Amino acid sequence: MKQTIIYKLNPTKEQENHLHNLCSIATKLYNTDNYQRREVWDKTGKILGWYDARKPLKDNIWRLLLHSQTADEIIHDLSNNYKSWFKLRKKDNKANPPMFRKKERLSPITFNQGFRIIKNKIKLSVSKKYKQEKGIKSIEMEFDLWKENKGTAKMCQIVFKKGEWFAHIVYEITEPKINLNNKVMAIDIGVINTAVTRDNQGNSTIYKGGGLLSVQRYYNKTIGKFTSKLTKQFPKRHSSKTLRKLNKKRNNQMNQMIHTISKKIVNEAKENNVKTIVIGDITDIRKGKHWNKKASQKLHSWSFSKLTQQIEYKSVLSGIRFVRVSERNTSKTCSCCGTIRKNNRIKRGLYKCKICGKTQNADVNGATNILKKYLRLFNPEDRSSGCVTQPKVSMIKNVLSR
Ligand SMILES: [Zn+2]
Incomplete structure (x- = not known):
């Protein structure tokens, strides 16, 4: 399983100059490669593959100044862009080939090798040529906030965004071995309740979802009001600092709540020694067929697929098998x-x-039916789904209530 963590970097003035240099060299290499590709295209009507584009750039100064892996990644990227353009061209002969990048643009630089993470520091290697020219062996910078994680760093991308430097690091996380047993817990993700669990030992918990929905409703209302005010004043503007702030705040709070709920659910499974979690696949919900209009309005597929993803992620890390069945x-x-x-579902x-x-x-x-469906499909010998006593209720704190 892969996980990407984004760290804000804290480079010194001098380090920042080097990052600036390297990312600007990346833009130059991108444009140089693009130039040769355009020429080949104009002459032959063919597009260059990665290998053929890389060969003539062997002694190119921009390529030599970058770490070889970084340079390869840029050529690779452009190859992919050309491939998709070539495909698109077949349908639309007016489609433009990949554009040249603006001279002042700072392109991201990627490292598959040539980087190391030591605690809260990242060390980037530079190429032989860069070392010769600038007299440095590597760039070692600190992260702003360090988050401990269980993975191995496989890839790192340095990105410049709005005046700040970030490292996007992809970790490969080793999944613990699953020792399967016959304990299964089903989860129904819904509208009235965020989630309801039901296992084959008779346990059931209702996770009250008022919180998640009211946060969403509150922000959507505020954002809606503000947008209409903004477009009345400035018909051509669709964004503003306040709007971006509101969006960010909403996403942060929703993420926080989704994290809390998923953690509680997976903890419940762990406490009951459950080794298989089965979830109703919500693709059916999104089609909105068996939901009334009001409910599907409330249901924002974003938060629900995010919740499923988080439960999956936490399950796998806890050595629990994760299964989806159609809802x-x-x-x-x-x-x-x-x-x-059809009409058995009634009010309240x-x-x-x-x-x-x-x-x-x-x-x-619903959760019981998901559980039964799973047992029928994967475990036909064990049909016992246990008798549910009184479901427990777990309230998720609403961040808006003060
Ligand atoms: Zn009945």
Whole structure:
């Protein structure tokens, strides 16, 4: 499993000059390569592959000034851009080939090798040529905030954005071995409740989702109001500092809550010694077929797929198998007698079955159906799904309530 962490860098003035140099050289190499590709295209109507583009650049000064891996990555990037342009051209003959980059632009530089992370510091190697010219062996900078992680750094990209320097580091995380048992927990992600769990030992927890939705609603309303005010004043403007700030604040708070909920859910699984988590695949929800209009309005696929991803990530790190099953019919089916009825879902989050007469929490019913579906598909010998006693309720703190 891969994880990307973005660190803000704290370069000294001198280090900043070197980063500036290298990223500007990267732009020059990009444009040099682009120039030769355009020439070949004009003459032959063919596009250069990575290998053929790299060969003539062997002694190019910009290529020599960059770490060889970094230079290769730039040529690689451009090859891909040309490939996609070539494809696009077949459909649209007016499509423009990849553009030249502005001279002053600072292109990102990528390291697959030639970088090391030692605690809160990153060390970038420079090429032989750069060393000769500038008299430095490497650039060693500090991160602004250091986050401990369990992975091995595989790739690093230095990016200049809005006056600041960042390192995007991709870590390869070793997944712990899973010792499977027959304990399974299903999760239903919903609208009224953010999530409901149900395992085959009879445990069930309702994670109240008012928080997640009200944060989303609050910000969307505020952002909407502000946008209409802005466009009334300045018809051509769609963004402002306040708007960007609001968006950032909303995303931060949503992320924080999604992190909390997913952590609680995976902890519940760990406490009950569950080794398999099965989740209803929400692609069906997004189509909005079995949701009323108001509900699908509330349901922003962004936060829900983010929640699923976070649960998956935390499960895998905890040595729990993560499985998705289609959510089709799981909200319409009665988990007691198995009848599928469209209009069985009734008000106030209760599911009442007209056939067997049982009334239960609609999301607990959904989670039970996901659990049963999984057991039917993957574990046909073990049909026992346990009797649910009283579901527990877990409140997720709403960041807006003060
Ligand atoms: Zn029933």
